Amino acid sequence: MDLLSRQNPVFSAYALYSVLLSLKMLALFLRIAYLRVKKKIFISPEDTSLAPGAVVNRDDPDIERTRRAHLNDLENIPMFWIIGFLYVLTRPSALIAENLFRLYFVARAIHTFVYAFVVFPQPTRAISFLVGIAVKFYMSLQVLAYFS
Numbered sequence: 001m002d003l004l005s006r007q008n009p010v011f012s013a014y015a016l017y018s019v020l021l022s023l024k025m026l027a028l029f030l031r032i033a034y035l036r037v038k039k040k041i042f043i044s045p046e047d048t049s050l051a052p053g054a055v056v057n058r059d060d061p062d063i064e065r066t067r068r069a070h071l072n073d074l075e076n077i078p079m080f081w082i083i084g085f086l087y088v089l090t091r092p093s094a095l096i097a098e099n100l101f102r103l104y105f106v107a108r109a110i111h112t113f114v115y116a117f118v119v120f121p122q123p124t125r126a127i128s129f130l131v132g133i134a135v136k137f138y139m140s141l142q143v144l145a146y147f148s
């Protein structure tokens with residue numbers, strides 16, 4: 001069986017959850033754009049020509065919160081794409097790998113939801129963040145063990 005093919009359930013799960021994470025990030029990016037146009041609040045002076053009456057403001061709580069969620073994704077998800085890919089190459093158990101990828105996606109989706117959409121009290125966001133870190137840490141150890 002080719003490791004990087006649809007026939008490999010681990011690679012299929014990696015591809016599926018990688019794409020879902022990309023779409024999740026895209027949704028945040030679209031939400032920022034939507035909020036900017038709706039509130040007529042932009043980050044750079046030249047952007048104000050995009051909507052009549054628009055202003056420059058870098059302190060809007062809704063926009064900044066969504067931007068922080070997006071930045072946090074950028075700090076975390078690219079690492080998943082790299083480590084997750086290397087983890088696929090270690091030929092892990094399909095059951096474990098699929099559930100790890102699923103868990104990572106759910107943790108990041110919860111992080112986004114409670115940060116950018118409906119604000120939940122802490123430690124909800126911290127836990128979702130830490131679950132994601134734990135998944136990447138576990139996969140990193142597996143990759144180290146396999147390739148060293």
Ligand SMILES: N[C@@H](CCC(=O)N[C@@H](CS)C(=O)NCC(=O)O)C(=O)O
Pocket residue numbers: 068069071072075125126129
């Ligand atoms: N760059 C992050 C590193 C730590 C982190 O990612 N913490 C999580 C859980 S509390 C978080 O959601 N941080 C908020 C953020 O990055 O905006 C920070 O400064 O907070």
